[in-house]
Amino acid sequence: MAVPSVPTHMKAWVYHDFGNTADVLKLDSNFPVPQINQHQVLVKVVAASLNPIDYKRIHGILKASNYSPPSVPGYDVAGVVVKVGSEVKKFKVGDEVYGDINHKALDKPKNVGTLAEYTATEEKVLALKPKNLSFLEAASLPLAMETAYEGLERVGFSAGKSILVLGGAGGVGAYVIQLAKHVFGASRVVATASTSKQEFLSCLGADQPIDYTKENFEDLPEKFDVVYDAVGQPDKAVKAIKEGGNIVSIAAPVAEFPDAFFLLTSDAAMLEKLKPYLENGKVKPIIDPKSPFPFSDTLDAFAYLETSRATGKVMVYPIP
Missing domain, CATH: 3.90.180.10 (Medium-chain alcohol dehydrogenases, catalytic domain)
Known part of the structure; x- marks a missing residue:
């Protein structure tokens, strides 16, 4: 060439x-x-x-x-x-x-x-x-998908666990939903977004979309193994975690969980690991x-x- x-x-x-x-x-x-x-x-x-x-x-x-x-x-x-x-x-x-x-x-x-x-x-x-x-x-x-993946790995997310995604229609949140459901094998995925984006959340794989303009996720009786905060609501996020559960945040530090907040370390190994899911359409x-x-x-x-x-x-x- x-x-x-x-x-x-x-x-x-x-x-x-x-x-x-x-x-x-x-x-x-x-x-x-x-x-x-x-x-x-x-x-x-x-x-x-x-x-x-x-x-x-x-x-x-x-x-x-x-x-x-x-x-x-x-x-x-x-x-x-x-x-x-x-x-x-x-x-x-x-x-x-x-x-x-x-x-x-x-x-x-x-x-x-x-x-x-x-x-x-x-x-x-x-x-x-x-x-x-x-x-x-x-x-x-790259940045959004790798951030979503690194966050899930940091909290040891695995098959059978439930997750609440705050900001599920955003750049990172949309990949958290897909990865949690189709790569990690989540038992249940709940995600928040505005009224017009509820159907979009379902298409991504959310089992229950929540319209944050009408419902407070922190008041739900259901609690989660993991909350992924992509919008910066740590005080509310901690109220949605099960006892023994965990939180990960890309938007704000979380006082009760000092290791929750992180910034991505970009690494091609993550892209290579996810390549089969991109090729078979499980992650879009x-x-x-x-x-x-x-x-x-x-x-x-x-x-x-x-x-x-x-x-x-x-x-x-x-x-x-």
């Missing part, structure tokens, strides 16, 4: 200062293509998905544990390998890959993310794209109906994500 020529500069969405996304995120048509080290690959980005951590970083909420702009946002990617470092063993030029490019969500995250024509990352966070998935579908998966990509947004409309994609009304993932495709 002929090695594709890689330009020195590219189109990328860049912010040079922290602030409101619409004010500080700008399209740069002449941004340097990142260089790779011996353990990295350079990926020609085809599709990317947006996550709340992207706009939180832009807003500067996380700057105390972070880095200094200029920076390109974006964690999730699907694309084609165009260059490999000398120590890379897993991939070759031409491989179709996907993953979350940041091994630790807040520990030295990449300054050149995935909302660009090219991004560079370590081979350990990337996996070969399942052949039955499009680039768009694959890019919707969940893409918001308004997606994808074209690369040129990335600001509109962020504006929509920041409403917190998305059902599944907000996508940017094609790139550029």
